[in-house]
Amino acid sequence: MKFNRISAGMMVLAGFLGAGLVSVEASAAESESLVVSAPQNELIVEIHSAMLHPMSDSVDALSDDHWFEGVSLGLGYDLSYLVLPGLRGFVLYEAVGKSQERFDGALDLDWMRQVVMVAADYGPDLWGFVRPSVRVGAGYATQKLHLTTNRAESTRPSDRTHDLAATGAVGLELYIPFGDDPAGSLFFNKVTLGLGGHVGYMFQTAAEFDELTRSGDSWQQEPLQLGALDMNGLYWNLGLTVRVRF
């Protein structure tokens, strides 16, 4: 419930931001002074905590509330001068996971998903400290699952899946304006910090866990098939953004 409320707040905010983006863009023609474009090369580093909320019943085995915690990292480059003002290219990495006990301890599931994506992030810098944005991306996802039914045993059946993933999100970044004092510190003229986050939806091809086996078992094993895990769902992330101009 806690996460739901936080998420709801984030999404409401994002909704307004998304709508606001339209109005800002609509009025941008009349108020060009609002939009502050990066005057030089810029790298962006995002270190965010992430929450994933798939809706499929197949996730029931892994979570009571369908929320999964993790971390989202991003490394971006400002493409304003190369492609389109306000456009950034990103390489994103996200990892979420959960250890879930089921059936009063008869079953333990350790699950983790990692996603690597290439994403395009578009948004204007407004007033030098706000950047609403939209982001789309696509990439590769892998999920790993360990299953424990007997804690005394040294090896556990496990399986890894390989899937395609795509995302669409809206974001907001609040940052400390870059220093504009030629006599001031070079560091503060080139580097700034911000607080940013995204709300969106993650699509992924269904992960088929149909080869759970124990490693190092000399016996012929019949792989366990747990079925398809549908991780399509909402997500949000929130955390630190570092922007470096060079």
Added chain:
Amino acid sequence: MWTQTGKWLGALGATVAVVSLGMLGTGCDPEVSDVWNQPFQISAPVAGADELAYLNRSFEQVHLVRAGLDDGNTELVWRRLETGSEPGVMARSADGNMLFVVNEGDKTLGVYDRSTLDSDAHESVVLGSPYDRISVDPEGEFVLLSFTGANTQGVVARNLNEIGIVDLRGGVPETAEFATLFNRAQDLVFAPGFELGGKRERLAAALSPSEITLIDLLADNELDRLRSVPLTISQADEVRNPRQVVFDTSVNPSAPDTISLYVLTDRGQDITQIVVQPSLRADASRKLDISINQLAAGPQPVKMAVLDLPEVGTRLLVLNGGQQPRFTMIDVASGESATFDLPITASPSDLLVFKTLPQGSERAETRVLAYSTNSPLTAVIRPESITVSGEAPTAGRTVEAIRLRQAPQRIVLADESGGERAIAFHRSNQDGFSVLNLRTNRAIPIQGYALSDLTFEGSLGYGVFSNSPHLVRFDLQTGHPTVFDLPAAGQRVFVQDGAVLVQHPGQTGRFTVLDATEPVVKTARHYDNVFLNRLFEQELP
């Protein structure tokens, strides 16, 4: 360019946000079943002709498991059957072809016809009550349902004396009949079909405190349906709980057109014989007459067997407990009885009836193996040689002792050996087990771990150990054991279709299938967590 693209992307962002918000509002709190966080409830296997059935109460499913050989390769085939709501108990018909599941939630009996092995089809019988005990007629004509009274959780109001009667003679009915007994049934026992007065009859007995209720399954009126037989004069008397009942429906030349029910209780020194015969009077209001005899059974009777002995007649053999282990033979026709010492050193626990072909004889002879779980001595009784009204039998001729290395935990007969072999399980982990030759009355001690389960196939026995990851195959004639590896200790063992199926401990279904002819690792296959198969696709109740 900035502005036009920005408008489109801004609109996309707004759409994503609004859709996300909408989904959040409509379905962000998924209803995950509480069952995920409750203990996994899986039943012990119910063995059928060629498959095992496990009732998975958590998933409301039955798991069917079958081992075999496919082109010489070991394999395990499993599948699921959906049950109704809150399945409670499961049973099979004697021939293994019908599977019955009581669904306590929707108060139905699910009837699965397993004669067509790949069929999921089943029929439901409306019960009207959430019975938690099921008794299946060995002849497959009736199913009786009752309450144990053990579970009080969630019980608002239920009639513990009520039983449900499902008549399967004309197919699976839509609804069950029910009847209210005079007392709560502790157990229900079916009599095999028999004829009285030229008419086929079916009876069952309900065992209640100080009372037996005869249930006439073919009765067409309420008066004949239930017949109460009190075991005490008054309900104020000390309660006598029936411990064992045995129907004797064999033809009795000394009392033609009668059948008997023998009742052994936890008190007293007698066996109650309930004799059933057709009503003699033409104007009788009931079709069956019932009379009662008390047969002297010696001190502290603990177990009995009805023996139909050639040229002797029907005899009851009763084990007597207490400080001095004894047995009592009762001549049912005359009511005479005689009590004899048993050559064991503790109160007897159980008896097994078997037939064996004595050396030099052409006729199989009935014998009784009596044992105590606290004595390494077991006794083999030759009831045909015992004269009830004569002197005591000579030890060593009519009663012989077999000395085991340790007291048996239980003894099972290897029926497929012609009743000439039995296996004694021992309690302690390092006590191994014993192969009993019931023809020569000798025991072969097998040193090693204690067995957890055992099965027979032809002249071979297959056993698994609760504390050792091994399978033992032994020859019933010689007792010679051969040990094979398993991936883990075994809990149960079965032989199906040329394959040995070992179930390992654990609730989630762990099995090893081995070739019964050569059960080695190379040709074996290991199956883990079979009951969790397709877990992500299960919708738990």
